[in-house]
Amino acid sequence: MTFQGWLLIAAFVGILLLLTKPMGQWLFALYEGRSTPLHRLLGPVETGFYRLSGIDPNEEQGWRRYAVHMLIFNVVLLLFTYGVLRLQGVLPLNPLGFDGTSADLAFNTAVSFTTNTNWQSYAGESTLSNLSQMLGLTIHNFLSAATGIALAFALFRGFARRETKTIGNFWADMTRVTLYLLFPLCMIYAVFLIANGVPQTLAGSVDVSTLEGVKQTLALGPVASQEAIKMLGTNGGGFFNANSAHPFENPNTLTNFVQMLSIFTISFGLTWTFGKAVGNPRQGWAILAAMLTIFLAGVTVTYWQEAAGNPILHQLGAGGGNMEGKEVRFGIAASALFSVVTTAASCGAVNAMHDSFTALGGMIPLLNIQLGEVVVGGVGAGIYGFLLFAILAVFVAGLMVGRTPEYVGKKIEAREVKLAVLAIAVLPLMILGLTAIASVTEAGLAGPLNKGPHGFSEILYAFTSAVGNNGSAFAGLTANTPFYNGLLGVAMWVGRFFIIIPMLAIAGGLAAKKYTPETAGSFPTTGVLWTGLLVGIVLIVGGLTFLPSLALGPIADHLAMMGGQLF
Amino acid sequence: MNKDIISSLRPALVMTLLFALLLGIAYPLALTGVGQALFPVQANGSLVRENGKIIGSAVVGQAFTSERYFNTRPSAAGDGYDGLASSGSNLGPTSQALADRVKNDIARLSETSPGHPVPSDLVTTSASGLDPHISPEAALFQVARVARVRGIDPAAVRRLVEQSIDRPTLGFLGEPRVDVFKLNRRLDAFGAKPGA
Numbered sequence: 082m083t084f085q086g087w088l089l090i091a092a093f094v095g096i097l098l099l100l101t102k103p104m105g106q107w108l109f110a111l112y113e114g115r116s117t118p119l120h121r122l123l124g125p126v127e128t129g130f131y132r133l134s135g136i137d138p139n140e141e142q143g144w145r146r147y148a149v150h151m152l153i154f155n156v157v158l159l160l161f162t163y164g165v166l167r168l169q170g171v172l173p174l175n176p177l178g179f180d181g182t183s184a185d186l187a188f189n190t191a192v193s194f195t196t197n198t199n200w201q202s203y204a205g206e207s208t209l210s211n212l213s214q215m216l217g218l219t220i221h222n223f224l225s226a227a228t229g230i231a232l233a234f235a236l237f238r239g240f241a242r243r244e245t246k247t248i249g250n251f252w253a254d255m256t257r258v259t260l261y262l263l264f265p266l267c268m269i270y271a272v273f274l275i276a277n278g279v280p281q282t283l284a285g286s287v288d289v290s291t292l293e294g295v296k297q298t299l300a301l302g303p304v305a306s307q308e309a310i311k312m313l314g315t316n317g318g319g320f321f322n323a324n325s326a327h328p329f330e331n332p333n334t335l336t337n338f339v340q341m342l343s344i345f346t347i348s349f350g351l352t353w354t355f356g357k358a359v360g361n362p363r364q365g366w367a368i369l370a371a372m373l374t375i376f377l378a379g380v381t382v383t384y385w386q387e388a389a390g391n392p393i394l395h396q397l398g399a400g401g402g403n404m405e406g407k408e409v410r411f412g413i414a415a416s417a418l419f420s421v422v423t424t425a426a427s428c429g430a431v432n433a434m435h436d437s438f439t440a441l442g443g444m445i446p447l448l449n450i451q452l453g454e455v456v457v458g459g460v461g462a463g464i465y466g467f468l469l470f471a472i473l474a475v476f477v478a479g480l481m482v483g484r485t486p487e488y489v490g491k492k493i494e495a496r497e498v499k500l501a502v503l504a505i506a507v508l509p510l511m512i513l514g515l516t517a518i519a520s521v522t523e524a525g526l527a528g529p530l531n532k533g534p535h536g537f538s539e540i541l542y543a544f545t546s547a548v549g550n551n552g553s554a555f556a557g558l559t560a561n562t563p564f565y566n567g568l569l570g571v572a573m574w575v576g577r578f579f580i581i582i583p584m585l586a587i588a589g590g591l592a593a594k595k596y597t598p599e600t601a602g603s604f605p606t607t608g609v610l611w612t613g614l615l616v617g618i619v620l621i622v623g624g625l626t627f628l629p630s631l632a633l634g635p636i637a638d639h640l641a642m643m644g645g646q647l648f
Numbered sequence: 649m650n651k652d653i654i655s656s657l658r659p660a661l662v663m664t665l666l667f668a669l670l671l672g673i674a675y676p677l678a679l680t681g682v683g684q685a686l687f688p689v690q691a692n693g694s695l696v697r698e699n700g701k702i703i704g705s706a707v708v709g710q711a712f713t714s715e716r717y718f719n720t721r722p723s724a725a726g727d728g729y730d731g732l733a734s735s736g737s738n739l740g741p742t743s744q745a746l747a748d749r750v751k752n753d754i755a756r757l758s759e760t761s762p763g764h765p766v767p768s769d770l771v772t773t774s775a776s777g778l779d780p781h782i783s784p785e786a787a788l789f790q791v792a793r794v795a796r797v798r799g800i801d802p803a804a805v806r807r808l809v810e811q812s813i814d815r816p817t818l819g820f821l822g823e824p825r826v827d828v829f830k831l832n833r834r835l836d837a838f839g840a841k842p843g844a
Contacts, residue, residue, distance in 0.1 A: 088820040126670075134662035149652035154660040161664050206732055216672035223671045252659055259667070264675070271679050272686070278707040281676075281683035281691045286732065289695070289702050291710040292832055293717065299708055299731035301693050305683065306676040323725075323734035326775030328708045329693070334822030390768075391741045398754045399768040405746065406736040408774050409721070409781035412823030416775075433775045434736035437746075535740035557738030638742055647744040 082388045086414030089338075090380060093418065094373070096342060097349050101369070104346055105353025105362075111257045112234050112354055114138075123260045130256055138256075141247035144589025147235055148582055150251045151228060155195050155578075158224060162191040165217035166209075175210035176285025177300075182208065189566035194221035196577035197229055197459060199311070199318030199429055199552035200569060202561040206300035206321050211283055214320060219307045223267075226314025226347075227258040229461025232581055233351055236465045237358040239588030240489050243596045248588050262347075263314060270309040270343065278332035281305040304329055312343040315459040317429030317552040325419070325432040326408055337411055337432060341419055344428045348457045351464045359489040363607040368467060371615035375456045376425050379445045384417040386442035393645055406437030417442065424449035427459025429552025436531070436539065436555040440642050443555070444635035447542050450549035452623040453508055459550065465584050467619075471606075472501040472587070474618040478604045487603055490596045497587050504583040509626040511548040511575055515568055516541050516630065524564035530557030533648030534641060538634035543569060548576035696829075704829050709780035715760070715797045717832045718782070718790050718809075721769055722753060725777025737773040760793045781825040784813045794835070808834050 110117050120127075131138055142150065165172070166187040170180040182190070186202055193200040194217075203209065209217075231254035238248045275281050280301045289297045304320045308330055311318060321327040331337050349369065356365025388402045402413040411419070416433035423430050424446035435443050449456060455467040471488060476498045479486030486493040519525030519540045528543075529536035542555040547569040554560070560569065605611060641648070683691035694706040704710050711729035712720045726733035739746035753771040767786040787809045795802035812831040816822045 085816060085820045092820065130663065130666050133666060134659040136659050136663075145649065146652045146655075149649065150656040150659070153653060153656040154663065157660040157664045161668065204733065204735070206734065215676045216668060219676060220668055220672040224667060252663065256663075259671075264671070267675070268679070272682060275679070275683040275687050275691050278690045278694050280693045281680050282693075283680060284692070287693055287695065287702065289704050289710065289731070291704060292829070292836070293710075293712060293714055295711065297704075297710050297729060297731050299693055299705060303676040303680055305691075306679045321734045321776075323736065323776035323778070326736070327734045328705075328776060328778055328780055332694075332707045334817045338821050393741065393747055394750055394768065394772075397747065397751050398758075398766060399750055399771050400765065401768045403741070403772075404769045405739065405741075405772040406775050407772075408776060408779050409769055409783055409825045410779075410822050415822060431775070434738055436738040436740060437736060439741050443740075530738055531740040531743050533742060535742055538740070555738070555740075556736070557740070638740065641742045646742060647747055648742050 082384055083414065086384060086388070089414050090418055093338070093341060097345055100346050101349045101353050104350025105357065105365070107262065108230070108347070108350050108354040109357050111261055112237060112358060114253065114257065117261050119261045119265055127256055127260055131252070136252045138250055138253035140250055142250055143246050144235070144248055144585045147248055147251050148585045151232070152578065155228065158221060159191045159195045162194060162217045162221060163187050166190055166213055169210045169213045172210070172212050174212035174215070174283060176283070177210070179208060179210050185563045185566040186561060189570040192570040192573050193552065194218050194316070194318060195225060196550050196573045197225035197314070197316060197427065197462065198547060198550040198573045198577070199316045200547055200554070200573060201318055201552070202566055204322035205319060211285065211302050214307055215303055218318060219310060222307065222310040222314050222316040222318070223259050223263050224255070226263060226310070226316065226460045227255045229459060230258045230347070230351070231255045231461070232585070233461035233465045236468060236584060236588045237355055239591035240491055241358045241360070242592045244594070245592050246589070248585070248592050263310060266313060267306070267309040270313065271305040273339070274305040274308055274336060277336045279305040279308055279336070280329055311430060312340045312428065313347065315344055315348070315426050315428040317423065319430065325430045326434070331432055334410055334415065337415055337419070340430070341422050344422050344426045344430070345457055347460045348426060348463045351461065355464060361489070361607070364489055367607045367612055368471070368615070371612045371619070372455070372457045372467065374612065374616050375452070375619060376421065379421045379425065379449055379456070380418055383421050383438070383442045383445040384414060386439045387413050387417045389439070391439055391642060393642060393647065396645065403439050403442070406434030408432065420446050421449065423553055424551060425454065425456040425458070427454040427462055427549065427551050429546065431553050434556060435542070435553060436557045440635045440639035443538070444631060446553065447538070447545055447635065448624060448627070448631065450545045450551045451508065451512065451627045452619055453505065454549050454551060455619060455623070462550065466580070469501040469504050469584060470619050470622065471615060472497050473505070473622060474614050475604060475606065477618060478614060482604065484602060484604070487597050488606060490598065491591050491594050492597050496590055500583040500587050504580045505622065507575065507579045508548055511572055512544050513627070513630060515544045515572055519544070519568070524562065527562070528558045528560065528565060530559070531648065534634055534637035535648065538638060541630055541634050544572055547572035550577050706829070707780065709778045710829060712828055712832060715793060717835070718787055718794060718828050719770070720828045721779050721782060722749070722771065722773045723777040724773045729778055731778065734776045734778055736775045736777065761789055764789055780827055780829060782828055784809070784824050784826055787812070787826040787831065800838070804838070805835070808838060
């Protein structure tokens with residue numbers, strides 16, 4: 082570990098903290114449906130969209146209607162992309178002449194992008210046409226992110242509103258977030274990326290005659306437009322197979338730094354928006370403090386392990402940190418930091434190959450996703466996931482002091498706790514259940530590239546990534562098979578919507594409750610004690626379930642690595 | 649419930665089409681126009697031309713394996729630096745295949761430059777398989793070989809390397825590194841000078 086490395090991490094967190102309040106304020110304006118300076122420019126687009134689709138943006142929806150409209154919209158988007166992928170062979174903008182994808186791959190990919198997972202069973206540059214990337218995928222990058230933020234708004238309203246049946250209008254939330262936040266930011270961001278060397282062209286490829294006189298064909302395409310929203314919307318689906326490690330996606334150290342910032346910035350802002358929505362920004366900072374504590378612990382472990390390197394390679398004479406699967410321009414520190422950011426945030430973009438990390442260095446990304454990606458988390462999904470843990474935390478605190486738990490002015494009762502547990506239980510049930518199936522079936526065992534415990538880690542990581550809607554991979558796994566495409570597709574769908582629906586039910590229930598003012602007997606939810614309790618609940622409830630599976634995978638792998646055992 | 653589903657159909661269908669037009673067509677095409685107008689070089693892959701021929705991209709790495717050039721890192725992209733198949737090796741820390749590969753590469757490199765420890769980035773594959781850089785140590789490690797094969801003064805080659813080291817941006821973003829394509833072009837230009 083180096084001083085520059087820690088400086089990078091400190092600068093990263095420092096800049097994000099400076100951006101938190103401005104971003105939170107902007108999001109708060111959208112949450113309230115207030116006018117922004119951008120309304121002059123894009124307001125007509127917004128009203129035009131509502132008029133053509135017959136939407137009254139002021140119509141308030143109860144949680145059931147909000148959920149149904151969100152779900153139907155997502156199903157339509159899913160079918161749309163499925164169609165585009167299947168038909169890409171006969172659609173235009175296909176300069177490399179790719180055929181339509183197989184049914185199982187189209188299903189997997191459509192689910193993947195609809196659920197903000199962006200798991201990629203395919204290699205972008207050798208499978209998808211420019212039209213598929215633009216029309217089939219980029220649109221999801223925006224709308225799945227906007228859906229996540231809309232859902233977070235709905236839950237915020239549950240906490241903030243009193244004795245009402247409604248939690249907002251899904252169409253208005255989703256449209257406003259897209260038009261007044263994601264779309265304009267991405268326009269600027271993409272131009273910055275192009276200026277730094279990210280291609281943006283409709284050409285498919287270009288032939289190069291190298292200095293050694295060999296022909297090299299470089300895949301090109303509309304990369305920058307997809308790259309911008311891929312990071313900002315915590316989607317993570319790269320234009321190229323190597324994702325943000327590919328020099329065309331992430332050409333230099335500055336783009337790398339900005340990419341990391343852009344993964345976190347909206348989720349940081351949403352913690353502030355939450356605090357503001359419930360009338361006390363300190364509530365938001367308390368949540369952010371708990372998130373940052375777990376995040377920095379993870380960064381420390383991964384950075385330390387990657388910098389320490391692999392003793393097996395040291396013995397062979399390749400000293401220093403672990404550079405297998407890393408780019409020289411990023412080095413150890415920026416690769417380790419990126420891996421923890423992308424898995425904390427449900428993004429799944431990678432600038433280094435997690436599969437080739439040291440055993441414990443690679444365990445942290447895995448564990449981050451298993452915790453439910455509530456450590457900062459994906460846009461919207463992070464904060465609503467974290468609030469489910471906050472409900473459990475006040476419940477546990479209430480048990481300890483023998484009082485009815487309250488959180489930000491709402492009594493937390495049996496219904497909320499049951500629904501929160503239901504949502505949180507989806508992760509271990511799906512991840513461990515499906516990993517178990519894949520570990521004992523022939524089709525499942527055909528997947529891993531590596532042998533021994535690391536092979537098991539590859540399977541575990543795949544299902545963790547899918548259920549957690551992350552999308553990063555221990556990419557050695559051969560996942561483009563009907564078995565994995567099918568199971569992972571189901572895992573992604575359940576992992577997204579089976580958490581969202583109980584969460585919206587909580588939002589609806591909370592909105593109907595009356596305000597319970599804080600008294601001397603209330604458990605304070607802003608101080609250090611609360612932050613500590615949150616960290617504890619996330620680690621114990623979220624993490625402990627997965628410890629046995631981690632022992633079989635990365636921990637066994639670590640012991641083998643230290644003992645010089647090869648597979 | 650049924651009422652909710654029915655009321656959602658028109659907005660779901662129309663919004664999908666409208667956003668598909670805005671985000672799937674207009675947004676990438678508008679950016680393509682802006683990019684091509686403002687940054688035509690970068691938007692097309694930062695291609696480098698010499699005598700009308702495209703000889704590489706200033707951004708993406710290309711394979712250098714001959715003894716006359718500074719070599720790039722091993723690559724898992726296709727057969728090496730395949731611009732249509734970016735990929736890492738994905739070999740884990742306890743992989744026999746990884747250990748064997750590293751062992752062979754170290755043995756091979758030690759032969760060409762005996763007596764020096766082999767820098768680890770020269771025996772590990774990058775994440776993309778298209779890494780344009782090597783570490784300054786990895787470049788200096790190859791100085792003696794390149795000078796010998798080309799029959800030029802090692803001190804001059806070393807100077808070329810030192811001039812080619814990129815420092816971390818702002819002092820802390822990234823690592824010191826050498827762009828191999830750029831360095832090898834300088835090397836060719838140096839050799840072409842009369843009397844050099």
